[in-house]
Amino acid sequence: MTGINDAAAGGQPADLIAAMDEASLGRSHLRAVVASGMGFFTDAYDLFVIGIASALIAKDWNVSPDRLAILNSTMLGAACLGAFVLGRYADKAGRKRVYRLVALIMIVGALGSALSQSYWMLIAFRFALGFGVGGDYPVSAVMVSEHANRKDRGKLVGMVFGTQALGLMVGPLVALALLGSGVSDDMAWRVLLALGAVPAAAVIYLRSKMPESPRFNAQVRAARAVPAGSGQQASGPRQSGLRAILADRRWLITLAGTAGCWFLLDYAYYGNTISTPQILTLISPTASTMTKIAIQLAIFAVAAVPGYLLAIARLDRMGHRKLQLVGFAAMGLCFLVIGAVPGLTTDILPFLLVYGVSYFFTEFGPNMTTFVLPSELFPTAMRTTGHGISAGVGKLGAFVGVFLFPLLQTSLGLRGTLLLTGVISLLGLALTRVLPEPAGLSLDDIARGQSGEVTAGQEPALI
Numbered sequence: 001m002t003g004i005n006d007a008a009a010g011g012q013p014a015d016l017i018a019a020m021d022e023a024s025l026g027r028s029h030l031r032a033v034v035a036s037g038m039g040f041f042t043d044a045y046d047l048f049v050i051g052i053a054s055a056l057i058a059k060d061w062n063v064s065p066d067r068l069a070i071l072n073s074t075m076l077g078a079a080c081l082g083a084f085v086l087g088r089y090a091d092k093a094g095r096k097r098v099y100r101l102v103a104l105i106m107i108v109g110a111l112g113s114a115l116s117q118s119y120w121m122l123i124a125f126r127f128a129l130g131f132g133v134g135g136d137y138p139v140s141a142v143m144v145s146e147h148a149n150r151k152d153r154g155k156l157v158g159m160v161f162g163t164q165a166l167g168l169m170v171g172p173l174v175a176l177a178l179l180g181s182g183v184s185d186d187m188a189w190r191v192l193l194a195l196g197a198v199p200a201a202a203v204i205y206l207r208s209k210m211p212e213s214p215r216f217n218a219q220v221r222a223a224r225a226v227p228a229g230s231g232q233q234a235s236g237p238r239q240s241g242l243r244a245i246l247a248d249r250r251w252l253i254t255l256a257g258t259a260g261c262w263f264l265l266d267y268a269y270y271g272n273t274i275s276t277p278q279i280l281t282l283i284s285p286t287a288s289t290m291t292k293i294a295i296q297l298a299i300f301a302v303a304a305v306p307g308y309l310l311a312i313a314r315l316d317r318m319g320h321r322k323l324q325l326v327g328f329a330a331m332g333l334c335f336l337v338i339g340a341v342p343g344l345t346t347d348i349l350p351f352l353l354v355y356g357v358s359y360f361f362t363e364f365g366p367n368m369t370t371f372v373l374p375s376e377l378f379p380t381a382m383r384t385t386g387h388g389i390s391a392g393v394g395k396l397g398a399f400v401g402v403f404l405f406p407l408l409q410t411s412l413g414l415r416g417t418l419l420l421t422g423v424i425s426l427l428g429l430a431l432t433r434v435l436p437e438p439a440g441l442s443l444d445d446i447a448r449g450q451s452g453e454v455t456a457g458q459e460p461a462l463i
Contacts, residue, residue: 016214021150021442032147033156035099035206036140037163038199042106043133043140044167046196047075047270050126052175052293056189061119069403074123075130076270076399080392082134087388088242090139091381095146096212098139098384103207105132106200114194129196130395137371137391138384145375146213146383150442154315154372161371165300165308165363170195172297179290215443219380242389244382254377255386257434261324262370262394264428268331268421269362271401295352303356307363320369320376321437325429327365332425334358339419366428370394376438379447 054071057063063071082102090098109129116122141157148156174195178188245251287295315323334357338344344351370390378386408417438446 078130079134086135330361335422
């Protein structure tokens with residue numbers, strides 16, 4: 001990183017960016033992945049642990065089903081807002097400033113949630129936590145994307161997202177340890193929520209050592225080099241923010257693809273993941289809480305983790321867009337099979353087999369690529385804005401999925417709810433077609449291709 005900063009201070013921005021694009025993998029890349037990845041581990045832990053914690057809170061505080069739905073979805077709604085607001089702010093004030101701010105917000109939100117003495121106090125701190133997590137999505141992805149070389153960019157951003165697998169597994173492991181040791185439900189859920197502050201605290205230190213994105217610095221230098229009132233425009237900062245995206249048909253199509261696919265993915269993914277304990281209760285009513293947590297952990301370990309690892313290994317070789325197409329197709333097929341075959345929602349083993357396959361292709365596909373694609377398909381001046389909008393719309397889908405799942409299950413039954421999830425996945429498959437393939441291209445070439453200056457991969461095509 002030091003060499004990059006020196007070049008940014010004394011060399012030409014174009015030369016610096018070209019050198020970054022062709023650089024070999026090194027320690028600077030890995031440091032960026034660790035600083036972003038530990039934060040994203042925290043994001044994942046905080047988002048998904050509520051599925052376990054809320055089951056304990058419901059018994060401890062005698063929470064009604066409607067209030068439980070609000071508790072499970074509050075953080076997701078706040079993450080939507082945080083991604084919008086802080087994603088835009090990172091394009092204006094810089095990535096690093098937001099990079100550290102979100103970690104501080106997550107510490108306060110996690111500790112406040114754990115110490116809450118009432119339902120509405122817990123809701124308030126979960127909202128604050130969600131706002132910080134939402135803001136972390138765009139800066140975690142974009143900081144690594146903008147430090148990456150072109151050949152390994154998908155792998156590096158994918159490694160950041162892959163820390164979600166650890167976040168998914170740590171929560172159930174800690175819950176099993178706490179409940180197995182005889183800790184009360186009240187103490188167990190408080191410890192589960194408080195632990196989210198630990199990695200967030202480490203993130204503040206790591207991110208204070210990270211340099212600002214060289215691409216952002218180069219853009220700022222280019223903007224300052226244009227004399228006031230000259231009528232000239234620097235190529236980097238000539239387009240900025242949501243207004244520029246909405247004013248250009250190509251950027252609008254790209255945003256519809258990245259945000260729309262993320263919405264559809266998160267509706268299916270969060271709706272089912274956070275509701276997994278409830279799904280298992282419907283299929284196996286006699287299973288204990290510890291048994292359901294153990295089953296959920298087994299699904300993550302056997303199906304999800306291999307999906308993450310294979311996606312990281314194949315992203316840049318197979319193509320980011322292609323991987324998303326394959327994943328959505330397999331997800332849709334699995335959920336349609338579960339909903340169409342009656343025995344799969346009454347027998348736990350066949351259900352877990354097909355459900356596990358759906359989990360594998362969710363990770364080996366859109367759960368990974370919806371995070372990666374927005375970090376590379378927009379130009380520097382609007383990159384965290386585009387990613388933030390995409391992530392925010394995705395978390396809106398998650399909010400809708402988590403909130404509606406218990407209501408849909410009551411009206412449509414489990415089979416009908418999962419059939420709808422299958423249809424949603426196939427819509428994601430169709431919408432992915434509007435996106436270009438960015439794998440192997442420099443960020444500048446992708447941006448020029450999207451604006452019509454060069455051909456970058458496959459041009460966006462309206463469906």
